[in-house]
Amino acid sequence: MSLVVVGSVAYDGVETPHGKVDRILGGACTYIALAASYFTHTRIVGVVGDDFAPEDTEFLRSRGIDLEGLEHVPGKTFFWKGKYSPDMNDRETLATDLNVFADFQPKLPESYREEPYLLLGNIQPELQRDVLKQMRKPKLVGGDTMNYWIADHREKLLPTIREWDFLLINDSEARMLSGEHNLLKAAAAIHAMGPHTLVIKRGEYGALLFARGRHFMVPGYLLEEVFDPTGAGDCFAGGFIGYLASGGVSPTRGEIDDTDLRRAVIYGSVMGSFCCEKFGPDRFRTLSRAEIDERFHEFKTCTDF
């Protein structure tokens, strides 16, 4: 029983107050899969160009990630370049070269289609919908989206998320999607759109979970040093679904235990926090499961009263 992750695999150019890298492995699918790989077997669906480096393939493989669904096509890999503000709460996009990602048509390998867990990274809503159709008996389906699809492609986004169990978005996206500033009201409006489980990510301020008529609030982990926040939200998603896919979830679709969901939010927070400790996905070259569990318990110690 594995997790299928669909989304962008990219190269990033990143500048933060701590330094600059011209080209480092990136993309939502990459970060989600790396984070999830600590919890469950993960199979990715994405596309890269002929410039995709063998050492990056090797890095993903070293984390046990199944790359059968990673298409290699002629051309260049998706490239994004950005620069963070001094406090790293804002970033300016300096380049978005879609390259081979512009024509991405996710096709699930036959061996993926029976899998129970699906995480749809932020891509066009029609493609997300098409991927779900290719799955035969998914038990738990959810994903991410962004302001662009919410504002300009709402008619495509709404039927897409209607079929999802969970939606993971940030607070400004939740407000935009629901038309409600108040997050309790926003959550109620989003539940009515389909997803019975909503996770609102708030960056350094933590996250909120809304499910089964209750909510759970978790503050943001305090890091000594935020090196590079790129991918932190995706790693949150990867930790969240990875933990749920690891066996915490009941086998009937939608039958999720509240305790599992809360723990999944903490594991998401933990993975997002580790992501910020080095440039790009470099923290995952050395991170161990023991360190993850230690930070999970630290969350408990720092929030218990």
Next chain:
Amino acid sequence: MSLVVVGSVAYDGVETPHGKVDRILGGACTYIALAASYFTHTRIVGVVGDDFAPEDTEFLRSRGIDLEGLEHVPGKTFFWKGKYSPDMNDRETLATDLNVFADFQPKLPESYREEPYLLLGNIQPELQRDVLKQMRKPKLVGGDTMNYWIADHREKLLPTIREWDFLLINDSEARMLSGEHNLLKAAAAIHAMGPHTLVIKRGEYGALLFARGRHFMVPGYLLEEVFDPTGAGDCFAGGFIGYLASGGVSPTRGEIDDTDLRRAVIYGSVMGSFCCEKFGPDRFRTLSRAEIDERFHEFKTCTDF
């Protein structure tokens, strides 16, 4: 054993997206004392003009607040007027008429000077220092300050807070005071300035407690409707010190139990959240201790994992 609270007693004109009031009881001392009065006997020190309404005196007295230290002088009471942004995260000050507050020289009634607990609201650091000198054997002393004193009167602020057990400020003030953006580093720098206990208030995002080499993180309470955030930070302070003064603290100055401090932060959060539910301090006209404890337990339910 009572709590002494020093600070502004005022009238406010407030406009929020939910409505407008031209003149309502306000001031940091008022909010702190009202919130603290649910936990402990509270005695205030402040100054009002001859326009201070008997029904406002009556309201404070109805909460059991000792008004012996509330000086009445000829002239008008401090008046502040502000308008909140649509999302209520920002506010514009439209008027600040110090009036009788301009010459405020806090003088503690003889009966106050033996009290063990002192909360210094945001006033000039010299005055805060002078008040502390008037106390004979304080066990637990702390207070609030603001960007103005941090930026322009640092040489007076530093010797003032050096004598405090705890400091309660918001995150931008903590960053300004310490010169550190990272809050873990900011807290370490502030501890070195004197206060062994630091509470950083983050508005809707909750609060952080740093004490005894550990930290505690609490998310913000989610309200269905934020009516008027005026005074919420002061009510946090009132709930925090009120709970500690109610008996949770060991009788030796500085010997505070970590569990007490964490609970005090939750009670602070609870009082701040109630404050936002009506205009000005109106929520405290009907609020009961049972409602406070219910919300305390709700915090537990919403953060437990």
